[in-house]
Amino acid sequence: MDNNTLSETSKFLSYILRHKPAAIGLQLDTEGWADINSLIIGAAKEGRILDQAIIQTVVNSSDKKRFTLSEDGQHIRAAQGHSTPDVDLQHIEKKPPEFLYHGTATRFLESILQQGLIAGSRHYVHLSQETQTAIAVGLRYGKPVVLKIESLRMYQQGFTFFRAENDVWLTRHVPNFFIYQD
Template sequence: MNKNLEKTSKFLSYILRHQPEAIGIALDSNGWIEIETLIMQANQHGEYLTRDLIEEVVKTSDKKRFTISEDGLKIRAAQGHSTKQVEIKYQQQIPPEFLYHGTATRFIDSIKEQGLIAGDRHYVHLSFDEQTANAVGKRHGKPIVLKVKALLMHQQGFKFYLADNGVWLTHTVPNTFFTF
């Protein structure tokens, strides 16, 4: 991804996941905003966007962080929201036997004590494979990957959801359901 696309991706993540009010927009409860409104408000706040640039970011993002609506009129972040404006209604899914969570070793003591919690976000994010989880952990420091007993959790009543971009979501992972 080139520098301009990377900069735009970071801006879209900030606005669509965390601070839509920073450019004077409000997301609907499922996180959608009209692309034309997003462009107009971003441009008024000094961030140059075009439809082509947005579509290129969505198409080339290896993390598939954004989804454009089927009619092509709206955009949203696939997951990772911290804004209270958004509460996407994901369909509950049965997870595979194991999922993975990447984090940094400096968080392990806290995780051992309280399990995995969503914190400022709506959900704990889990990966289908260890490699992805390891890449996520590297973003935060020296990585460590936790192996989550997802199917066992589901069988005990925990709910799992699958975001548009393939990230598995759940509200919490008690420390009895993972290993290092």
């Protein structure tokens, strides 16, 4: 499978498993799991050719570990980033490091510095432990800027943090007074 096909398939799976499973008639459970056979059948109705081997290749090659396969290999889910109201992944609360980072584009900076980071259509704000990851995220939206988050201080003041299976840190909201431009 060439890199372009791999990338397009990964984007398709992200869209379906995070945001619009109904677009192909797919049902997710509350933990975000989808039956792989139903995913393959639904994708085929939309002209997308998937099989177990292609799905396995996408899961294994995802540098960000976006997807998780069940132990029996019959189900798949996105690790985080859901916007569908049917999914409510139960992440384990964790104490964050002193600082976490959020990558965004400069065009969003003024709004963020005024109202903080909000989850928007997603369930959580996504944060990373490395500035390089934050830069890569910001590049997807334009000229990148990295925001430094005082995550440990937030935690000490009662904010809840979770760490997803793929090492992305999650929280519901980051007030602007915990945010600094790095």
